[in-house]
Amino acid sequence: MKGEEAIRILITGGTIDKEYDPLTGELIFAKSHLSNILIQVRCKVRSVLDEVMLKDSLQMRSEDREEILKKCVDCLENRIIVTHGTDTMVETGRVLGSNVKGKTIVLVGAMIPYAFGASDALFNLGCAFAAVQALRQGVYITMNGKIFPWDNVIKNKESGEFEKLKE
Amino acid sequence: MKGEEAIRILITGGTIDKEYDPLTGELIFAKSHLSNILIQVRCKVRSVLDEVMLKDSLQMRSEDREEILKKCVDCLENRIIVTHGTDTMVETGRVLGSNVKGKTIVLVGAMIPYAFGASDALFNLGCAFAAVQALRQGVYITMNGKIFPWDNVIKNKESGEFEKLKE
Amino acid sequence: MKGEEAIRILITGGTIDKEYDPLTGELIFAKSHLSNILIQVRCKVRSVLDEVMLKDSLQMRSEDREEILKKCVDCLENRIIVTHGTDTMVETGRVLGSNVKGKTIVLVGAMIPYAFGASDALFNLGCAFAAVQALRQGVYITMNGKIFPWDNVIKNKESGEFEKLKE
Amino acid sequence: MKGEEAIRILITGGTIDKEYDPLTGELIFAKSHLSNILIQVRCKVRSVLDEVMLKDSLQMRSEDREEILKKCVDCLENRIIVTHGTDTMVETGRVLGSNVKGKTIVLVGAMIPYAFGASDALFNLGCAFAAVQALRQGVYITMNGKIFPWDNVIKNKESGEFEKLKE
Numbered sequence: 001m002k003g004e005e006a007i008r009i010l011i012t013g014g015t016i017d018k019e020y021d022p023l024t025g026e027l028i029f030a031k032s033h034l035s036n037i038l039i040q041v042r043c044k045v046r047s048v049l050d051e052v053m054l055k056d057s058l059q060m061r062s063e064d065r066e067e068i069l070k071k072c073v074d075c076l077e078n079r080i081i082v083t084h085g086t087d088t089m090v091e092t093g094r095v096l097g098s099n100v101k102g103k104t105i106v107l108v109g110a111m112i113p114y115a116f117g118a119s120d121a122l123f124n125l126g127c128a129f130a131a132v133q134a135l136r137q138g139v140y141i142t143m144n145g146k147i148f149p150w151d152n153v154i155k156n157k158e159s160g161e162f163e164k165l166k167e
Numbered sequence: 168m169k170g171e172e173a174i175r176i177l178i179t180g181g182t183i184d185k186e187y188d189p190l191t192g193e194l195i196f197a198k199s200h201l202s203n204i205l206i207q208v209r210c211k212v213r214s215v216l217d218e219v220m221l222k223d224s225l226q227m228r229s230e231d232r233e234e235i236l237k238k239c240v241d242c243l244e245n246r247i248i249v250t251h252g253t254d255t256m257v258e259t260g261r262v263l264g265s266n267v268k269g270k271t272i273v274l275v276g277a278m279i280p281y282a283f284g285a286s287d288a289l290f291n292l293g294c295a296f297a298a299v300q301a302l303r304q305g306v307y308i309t310m311n312g313k314i315f316p317w318d319n320v321i322k323n324k325e326s327g328e329f330e331k332l333k334e
Numbered sequence: 335m336k337g338e339e340a341i342r343i344l345i346t347g348g349t350i351d352k353e354y355d356p357l358t359g360e361l362i363f364a365k366s367h368l369s370n371i372l373i374q375v376r377c378k379v380r381s382v383l384d385e386v387m388l389k390d391s392l393q394m395r396s397e398d399r400e401e402i403l404k405k406c407v408d409c410l411e412n413r414i415i416v417t418h419g420t421d422t423m424v425e426t427g428r429v430l431g432s433n434v435k436g437k438t439i440v441l442v443g444a445m446i447p448y449a450f451g452a453s454d455a456l457f458n459l460g461c462a463f464a465a466v467q468a469l470r471q472g473v474y475i476t477m478n479g480k481i482f483p484w485d486n487v488i489k490n491k492e493s494g495e496f497e498k499l500k501e
Numbered sequence: 502m503k504g505e506e507a508i509r510i511l512i513t514g515g516t517i518d519k520e521y522d523p524l525t526g527e528l529i530f531a532k533s534h535l536s537n538i539l540i541q542v543r544c545k546v547r548s549v550l551d552e553v554m555l556k557d558s559l560q561m562r563s564e565d566r567e568e569i570l571k572k573c574v575d576c577l578e579n580r581i582i583v584t585h586g587t588d589t590m591v592e593t594g595r596v597l598g599s600n601v602k603g604k605t606i607v608l609v610g611a612m613i614p615y616a617f618g619a620s621d622a623l624f625n626l627g628c629a630f631a632a633v634q635a636l637r638q639g640v641y642i643t644m645n646g647k648i649f650p651w652d653n654v655i656k657n658k659e660s661g662e663f664e665k666l667k668e
Contacts, residue, residue, distance in 0.1 A: 015359060022445035023494050025349060025390075027361065041290035042278060043312035044328055056359075111209060111356035116450045123208035126293020129312045134301035145210035145296045160357050161211055182526060189612035190661050192516060192557075194528065223526075278523035283617045327524050375624035376612060377646035378662055445543060457542035460627020463646045468635035479544035479630045495545055 006046040007132055008077035009034060012068060012092075013055040014085030016110035016121045029054035033114045034083065041122060045129060048077065057085025057092070057109075065095045072100050079132045080105045083125075086160075089141060090153055097139035097150030105139045106132040107150075111160055173213040174299055175244040176201060179235060179259075180221040181252030183277035183288045196221035200281050201250065208289060212296060215244065224252025224259070224276075232262045239267050246299045247272045250292075253327075256308060257320055264306035264317035272306045273299040274317075278327055340380040341466055342411035343368060346402060346426075347388040348419030350444035350455045363388035367448050368417065375456060379463060382411065391419025391426070391443075399429045406434050413466045414439045417459075420494075423475060424487055431473035431484035439473045440466040441484075445494055507547040508633055509578035510535060513569060513593075514556040515586030517611035517622045530555035534615050535584065542623060546630060549578065558586025558593070558610075566596045573601050580633045581606045584626075587661075590642060591654055598640035598651030606640045607633040608651075612661055 011017070011032045021028045032051055052071055053064060072080055084092055086109045093107050108128035110121035127142040139150040143162040152165050178184070178199045188195045199218050219238055220231060239247055251259055253276045260274050275295035277288035294309040306317040310329040319332050345351070345366045355362045366385050386405055387398060406414055418426055420443045427441050442462035444455035461476040473484040477496040486499045512518070512533045522529045533552055553572055554565060573581055585593055587610045594608050609629035611622035628643040640651040644663040653666050 015356075020361075020446055020450055022349075023491075025361070027354075027359070037290075038312075040285050041287040041312070042328070043290065045312040112354055115452075116354055118207050118449075120208040122289035123204075123210065123293035123296075126290040126295075126312070127297040128293075129290075130294040130297035130309060130314055131301055133314055134298055142297060145205075145208070145212040145293070147297055147300055157357075161209070182523075187528075187613055187617055189516075190658075192528070194521075194526070279521055282619075283521055285616075324524075371624075372646075374619050375621040375646070376662070377624065379646040452541050454542040456623035457538075457544065457627040457630075460624040460629075460646070461631040462627075463624075464628040464631035464643060464648055465635055467648055468632055476631060479539075479542070479546040479627070481631055481634055495543070 004046070005079060006048050006077055007079045007081060007129070008048045008050055008075050010068060010071055010080060010082045011049065011051040012053050012057075012060075012064075012082060012084050014057055014083060014089075014109040015113050016083055016108075016124075017054060018056075018113040019115040027113070032083075037114060037122065037125065041126070043129065045133070048075075050075075055085070057088040060085070060088055060092070065092050068092060069095055069099055072096055072103065072105055078103050081125075081128045081132050082107045084109050086111065086143065086155055086162075089143075090150075090155060093139055093141055093150035093153070100139065102137055104132055104135050104137050106135075107139070107141045108143065171213070172246060173215050173244055174246045174248060174296070175215045175217055175242050177235060177238055177247060177249045178216065178218040178221070179224075179227075179231075179249060179251050181224055181250060181256075181276040182280050183250055183275075183291075184221060185280040186282040194280070199250075204281060204289065204292065208293070210296065212300070215242075217242075222252070224255040227252070227255055227259070232259050235259060236262055236266055239263055239270065239272060245270050248292075248295045248299050249274045251276050253278065253310065253322055253329075256310075257317075257322055260306055260308055260317035260320070267306065269304055271299055271302050271304050273302075274306070274308045275310065339413060340382050340411055341463070342382045342384055342409050342414045344402060344405055344414060344416045345383065345385040345388070346391075346394075346398075346416060346418050348391055348417060348423075348443040349447050350417055350442075350458075351388060352390075352447040353449040361447070366417075371448060371456065371459065375460070377463065379467070382409075384409070389419070391422040394419070394422055394426070399426050402426060403429055403433055406430055406437065406439055412437050412471075415459075415462045415466050416441045418443050420445065420477065420489055420496075423477075424484075424489060427473055427475055427484035427487070434473065436471055438466055438469050438471050440469075441473070441475045442477065505547070506580060507549050507578055508580045508582060508630070509549045509551055509576050511569060511572055511581060511583045512550065512552040513554050513558075513561075513565075513583060513585050515558055515584060515590075515610040516614050517584055517609075517625075518555060519614040520616040528614070533584075538615060538623065538626065542627070544630065546634070549576075551576075556586070558589040561586070561589055561593070566593050569593060570596055570600055573597055573604065573606055579604050582626075582629045582633050583608045585610050587612065587644065587656055587663075590644075591651075591656055594640055594642055594651035594654070601640065603638055605633055605636050605638050607636075608640070608642045610644065 114121035448455035615622035
């Protein structure tokens with residue numbers, strides 16, 4: 001547990017950062033809410049916010065995952081949080097888990113946008129912050145209050161919940 | 168990391184559970200929000216909610232801390248979250264840290280009530296859920312996104328932030 | 335101003351009642367929030383909630399407007415609030431304004447769903463409640479804090495604001 | 502209904518503008534939320550915000566009511582909203598109602614602060630905006646979705662609701 005090292009937060013989009021566009025009535029990405037969130041929740045962990053992209057994870061292609069991977073490998077920090085859409089979070093986890101060594105990486109997202117009422121975003125982010133500081137090297141997903149290693153997790157499309165692949 | 172064991176949540180009060188009484192204009196405890204919170208944030212970790220008391224931590228006396236300690240020792244669970252007022256959280260942490268062996272206990276609270284806008288409660292709780300699952304035996308405080316061992320933390324009364332006692 | 339007569343609230347859908355579906359990531363109608371809203375805001379005006387439909391107003395056809403018109407004519411109440419999507423609110427206002435005599439009718443909606451943060455729904459509804467009690471017979475729209483007679487209002491599609499058609 | 506004239510908003514404090522001080526755990530006045538509120542709710546009525554004081558209405562003395570009265574008489578606007586604590590709103594209404602002629606004045610407040618969840622503030626303010634535009638000269642209170650003339654209203658201390666003094 002090394003709380004003093006900075007944590008890099010790679011922002012890639014996903015539901016957590018979506019908001020409502022009153023003119024079109026659609027959900028859009030305007031700008032990331034992460035810096036405002038960290039102020040609201042009084043987070044005092046030294047963090048480097050790095051907006052890589054703002055994408056619905058269903059729109060992500062292999063180039064996007066390569067870019068996230070490159071960021072994880074190249075950055076100086078050894079502890080990294082990746083905010084990400086839930087639909088393909090497991091897939092990106094697999095790319096990172098298979099290729100990054102010697103770092104602790106936690107992927108996290110939300111089922112309800114931060115900007116809406118009754119969101120799970122702040123809780124999930126809290127899980128990610130503690131997990132990335134407490135866990136040893138490896139790639140993890142924190143959703144539904146649980147911590148999953150990248151190679152033992154699926155998103156159940158019926159329930160919208162993350163589950164172990166096997167016991 | 169044993170996500171499958173139930174986590175006991177000892178509710179003791181504190182700012183996190185305070186709400187506004189429109190008739191008196193004062194902040195009161197009506198009932199704990201914890202069960203509603205866990206539904207809102209889609210937490211799927213098996214949890215046992217246990218309301219020990221609903222007190223402002225400035226009102227807690229040594230009997231209260233003894234009661235919390237007894238609960239921690241007697242309960243079957245090895246992973247325990249204690250929701251607690253921030254003003255004497257460090258003091259209760261000391262009682263638990265000096266007396267409980269073989270369990271992982273995380274104390275957590277909030278600077279702004281959950282029932283208000285712009286609260287830090289959900290983020291802090293998320294930190295506590297991940298910390299209690301990821302950390303080895305011991306007593307910890309999670310506030311401001313950080314994880315502190317019970318014997319190296321103070322609350323800075325000026326800033327309202329939790330800090331290391333010594334480097 | 336006859337506060338004691340009941341007000342009929344015809345619910346027809348619109349942004350005010352939309353919510354986020356975490357499974358599909360889309361905005362949907364689940365059930366109307368009106369009864370919860372009236373409890374939250376401590377409204378003590380005698381009201382009859384009447385859910386006519388839950389539609390995006392872009393999907394409304396002339397049969398829908400006929401149904402709303404029939405409800406306005408047939409109901410016993412002389413003071414009626416119609417919650418409605420903003421995109422064709424002016425059109426429904428025209429149908430009601432041309433055909434209902436002897437009643438005070440106020441159409442109202444929201445640019446941001448009630449269920450989201452930073453919504454205009456509660457303010458707009460407050461405007462509608464006061465307007466329907468204070469105004470003499472006629473059909474009106476209350477949006478942006480303003481009160482418009484049905485035959486002198488347009489929605490500016492660029493700004494999303496309601497404006498007078500002519501001075 | 503003259504929507505084009507500016508409305509003067511006299512801010513005097515009250516629950517609507519209270520917020521939580523995380524350092525002391527008490528409810529305080531920091532600064533008025535009115536300008537932020539009017540942006541959030543997309544209010545486009547021309548308004549002049551005038552912060553007269555920020556007081557709990559139980560602390561108001563006759564000098565304070567005289568100051569509010571003077572503001573109402575002296576200002577150029579003929580339509581005035583006064584935000585006010587609910588405990589002595591009726592008393593201030595009496596001072597204004599007995600002394601101001603030729604203007605429409607609406608007093609309004611909230612039982613739950615705007616800054617908290619589940620507040621009645623936005624709804625009440627919406628009522629005030631519509632009432633001040635729609636009503637003829639006189640002094641009124643809008644609370645609980647109702648409109649009361651200043652000389653026929655009391656606050657029921659048991660229920661926290663505003664009621665007619667006599668039928």
